[in-house]
Amino acid sequence: MELWKLFVTALMPVLKVLLITAVGTFLALHRFNILRESARKHLNTIVYFVFTPALVCSILAKTTTFKSLVAVWFMPLNILLTFIIGTTLGWLFMKITKAPPDMQGLVLGCCAAGNLGNLPLIIVPAVCKESSSPFGAVDVCNKKGMAYASLSMAVGHIYIWTFVYNIIRVYSCRIFNVNKVDDSTVGPAAIETDLENYSTRPVVTAEDLSQTNDHEPKQKQTTNPLKTLVQKLNLKVLLAPATIGSILGLIIGVVPPFQKMFVGDDAPLRVIEDSASMLGDASIPAITLLVGANLLDGLKRSGMKLSLVVGIIVVRYIALPILGVGIVKGAIHFGLIHHDPLYQFILLLQYALPPAISISTITQLFGAGETECSIVMLATYVCASFSLTLWSTFFMWLVL
Numbered sequence: 587m588e589l590w591k592l593f594v595t596a597l598m599p600v601l602k603v604l605l606i607t608a609v610g611t612f613l614a615l616h617r618f619n620i621l622r623e624s625a626r627k628h629l630n631t632i633v634y635f636v637f638t639p640a641l642v643c644s645i646l647a648k649t650t651t652f653k654s655l656v657a658v659w660f661m662p663l664n665i666l667l668t669f670i671i672g673t674t675l676g677w678l679f680m681k682i683t684k685a686p687p688d689m690q691g692l693v694l695g696c697c698a699a700g701n702l703g704n705l706p707l708i709i710v711p712a713v714c715k716e717s718s719s720p721f722g723a724v725d726v727c728n729k730k731g732m733a734y735a736s737l738s739m740a741v742g743h744i745y746i747w748t749f750v751y752n753i754i755r756v757y758s759c760r761i762f763n764v765n766k767v768d769d770s771t772v773g774p775a776a777i778e779t780d781l782e783n784y785s786t787r788p789v790v791t792a793e794d795l796s797q798t799n800d801h802e803p804k805q806k807q808t809t810n811p812l813k814t815l816v817q818k819l820n821l822k823v824l825l826a827p828a829t830i831g832s833i834l835g836l837i838i839g840v841v842p843p844f845q846k847m848f849v850g851d852d853a854p855l856r857v858i859e860d861s862a863s864m865l866g867d868a869s870i871p872a873i874t875l876l877v878g879a880n881l882l883d884g885l886k887r888s889g890m891k892l893s894l895v896v897g898i899i900v901v902r903y904i905a906l907p908i909l910g911v912g913i914v915k916g917a918i919h920f921g922l923i924h925h926d927p928l929y930q931f932i933l934l935l936q937y938a939l940p941p942a943i944s945i946s947t948i949t950q951l952f953g954a955g956e957t958e959c960s961i962v963m964l965a966t967y968v969c970a971s972f973s974l975t976l977w978s979t980f981f982m983w984l985v986l
Contacts, residue, residue: 595719596978599712603705603874604971610878621879633872639831641707641866642736644859646835648849649733655840658734660923662741664933665702667913668906669745672698673753675905679897689894689958691757692949696962697901699750700939703739703828704873706932709978710735720986721928734932740832746944747826754945758952877943881964894958895965902940902966903973910937911984927985934984938977940970 613620621629676697679685685693713719714727721727838844838859848859914933917923923930941963949959 592720592982593975593979595713595716596982597975598716599709600971600975600978602712603708606871606874607878607881607967610875611882612878613875614879614882621875626876626879629872630876633869633876635827637865637869637872638703638739639827640862641831641869642740642828643831643835643838644863644866645732645736646740646832647838647845647859648863649729650737650836650839651845652840654733655836657924658737658929660917661734661737661933664914664917665738665741665745665936668700668702668910668936669698669749671909672700672901672906673749675901676898679901683893683897685894686891687757689891691754691952692945692959692962693894693898694753694757695750695945695948696898696941696959696966698753699742699746699942699945700902700906700936701942702742702936702939703735704870704877704943705939705974706735706738706935707732708870708874709935709974710928710932713978713982720982721931727928730926731928731932734929736832736835738932738936740829742942743826743828743832743944746942746948747829750942750945751948754948754952873943877967880943880946880960881967895962898941898962899966899969903938903969903977907934907938907977910934913937915984930985931981934981935978938974938981940966940974 610621612618614622614626673694676694679697680690680693710731711728714721714724714731719727721731838848847853848855850856853859911934914923914930918925918930923933943963946959946963
């Protein structure tokens with residue numbers, strides 16, 4: 587296929603994202619003030635608790651089986667590698683540029699976590715619908731691609747709320763000495779208390795687990811460390827609604843009796859799956875509008891060092907994709923990845939995405955780098971319009 591056709595195929599979904607993002611920015615302008623701060627907060631809550639879990643659950647239930655799940659075992663490992671490599675590159679960049687302490691958590695978070703859910707869910711269907719798409723029939727491409735993108739979103743949520751959340755928490759501790767959450771800037775109200783409680787709890791150390799009473803029975807000495815660990819961890823933070831939705835979707839898809847009950851034209855409870863699918867369809871446009879509205883803050887603020895923004899862009903759009911090509915091609919060479927061009931394309935795409943929107947929520951939770959995060963998001967998403975098009979074109983050419 588001609589390189590120009592691949593470029594046009596890659597460009598179309600990016601343009602769609604930009605157009606919807608521009609609408610979100612337009613609606614947030616003071617002149618119109620439709621997506622004002624309170625409206626964004628309520629819409630974000632609906633997306634977080636309703637639209638996204640419904641989307642992930644319905645797609646995974648319809649497209650996932652035990653056999654297909656085994657076939658994509660490399661994806662969680664691949665996503666973990668994007669986080670580890672991004673964090674390592676971000677740490678090296680901080681050492682070279684001597685980033686100020688209050689920016690270190692934000693820099694590491696932006697380098698580590700890519701937008702593994704929202705953008706693939708937008709890009710993949712748009713690529714499949716293009717007449718020059720290299721991934722076959724539209725229906726087959728869309729079905730498989732949405733399953734891959736949904737799994738990417740689910741795994742990404744888990745890593746963000748365990749890995750990146752704690753990185754930013756640790757670095758905000760160094761700044762403020764005491765973990766403190768600003769209740770006035772937190773996103774979804776229902777998780778504010780859990781996040782606050784979690785962030786103010788000390789990290790479990792070996793000393794904590796070893797401090798057991800010598801006079802206690804041996805059984806108590808064994809169970810006390812486990813009890814301490816459970817008390818100091820807050821699983822509600824880890825189990826985000828999208829993660830719960832993905833777990834339910836995987837259970838329905840993998841267990842044949844459940845799939846026959848919920849999925850298909852003859853399924854007795856198909857109305858539940860159809861309702862979840864209808865709710866999920868609203869997720870992508872709502873998320874994209876919110877991205878545009880939130881990026882407006884970056885236009886209004888200044889003070890972020892240019893070198894930090896440039897460093898994040900270099901890590902996310904140059905270093906990570908190059909290393910990702912080597913990792914994925916190496917995995918293909920050793921037979922770790924099955925021969926599916928669409929699957930390989932999504933694995934490569936995971937290395938070239940802009941920072942996750944969830945980072946802005948996490949910085950709000952700790953009151954560290956909120957203004958700077960808006961500037962980073964604005965700069966990286968503007969650059970993504972060019973880099974994603976170029977990298978997507980190259981990735982499609984590479985997997986054919």
